Amino acid sequence: MDDTAEAGAPPARGVRTAWGSVPARVRAAVEGRLGARVVRARTQSAGFSPGVAARLGLADGRRVFVKAVSAAQNPESPGIHRDEVRIARALPAAVPAPRLLADLDLDGWVVLLFEDVEGRLPALPWEPAELDLVLGAVGDLAAVLTPSPVAVPPVAQRQESAFRGWRVLSADHAAGTDDLAGLDPWAARNLPALAELESGWAAGAAGGTLAHADLRADNLLLTPDGRVVVVDWPWACLAAPWYDLLLMLPSVRMQGGPPPERLFAAHRAAAGADPDAVTAVLAAFAGYLLGHARRPAPPGLPTLRAFQAAQGREALAWLRARLGE
Incomplete structure (x- = not known):
């Protein structure tokens, strides 16, 4: 996933949390679930969430997209992420949405791991x-x-x-x-x-x-x-x-x-x-x-x-x- 679009309108952006700011125990649990170490993380700034939104590169060459948040960033955001877990698990394959690979709810952090989509945001102003x-x-x-x-x-x-x-x-x-x-x-x-x-x-x-x-x-x-x-x-x-x-x-x-x-x-x-x-x-x-x-x-x-x-x-x-x- 990529978020390179810009526009003259107010930006759709929160203050993102870096992947490295997630507690080590949660990051280790993510790596355990993925079966590989995270060797790089690139934050994606677009979207209204103060949590983590990043493309992760794994030691085995795979890429995944991670969303993660706790109440420390915003008290309502963990509940929103839990709602997204329920929806993402149930979406049929015919829906053009990223597939949910795994999710974690650990130490107050809600983590969603999606397939990484090779794509970009629409150009703004709209073409x-x-x-x-x-x-x-x-x-x-x-x-x-x-x-x-x-x-x-x-x-x-x-x-x-x-x-x-x-x-x-x-x-x-x-x-x-x-x-x-x-x-x-x-x-x-x-x-x-x-x-x-x-x-x-x-x-x-x-x-x-x-x-x-x-x-x-x-x-x-x-x-x-x-x-x-x-x-x-x-x-x-x-x-x-x-x-x-x-x-x-x-x-x-x-x-x-x-x-x-x-x-x-x-x-x-x-x-x-x-x-x-x-x-x-x-x-x-x-x-x-x-x-x-x-x-x-x-x-x-x-x-x-x-x-x-x-x-x-x-x-x-x-x-x-x-x-x-």
Whole structure:
């Protein structure tokens, strides 16, 4: 796996932990599981995790990709890694994702060992040919993963507490704990309507497709043979077949891509989508992004809030276009 893409948009990067900073007992257990010594480690910076993400070179010439984290880097990250273990173990071979080779849960560290994919992140700003390739892969995913081959929570359960951004902002403003400073003026004026609109998101997003639920450029690898490999599956859930597409498109626009509505309307995964359902889910996603962007940065993720704010502005612009505003 390689992460050489750059863009003018806020970077999708945490403060990575070096492989050598992992306790010696955990590193020795990894080598025991792999059956060979680690002779080199190259940190990969892209992605929102403060833990280890590195390509490991082994003494026998093999390469593997390691993800590892403990609560010392971020208290929520070990649970996220454990969720990813469960999903990665269950993904069928037809899914273009790295195969999980082994995992460890030792001394508070959660470690995932994947096959190392020869690939790179998409070029940013987006190049039309690469975006077309990725959008085609998103459609293929929706087809292959409907019905879901993996037992995962429905999206309403997965995002129950997150997709309440406008309602939380409205309540905080009414309580006098958020003056809405810095919020888009149109959103501030229409906060009650946005709160009501987002309340229908769960019914709108419901479906039987296994959604990745976090598709962005930093979770995609383009291989030399023209494939798109999708990495980082901890948030997988059951949702509508267009859910992944909708969540991805604001980041595409933020990173130099075309207007989201044009891409969404033309995409096969969105064929037959209920327009009201799409609008409700988009409203909830915009509220989530802009609401979370107002919070302090989580430990080890200093660029996350700026990234969410930029995504949120594009999601809100798309929402306003759908509403005719």
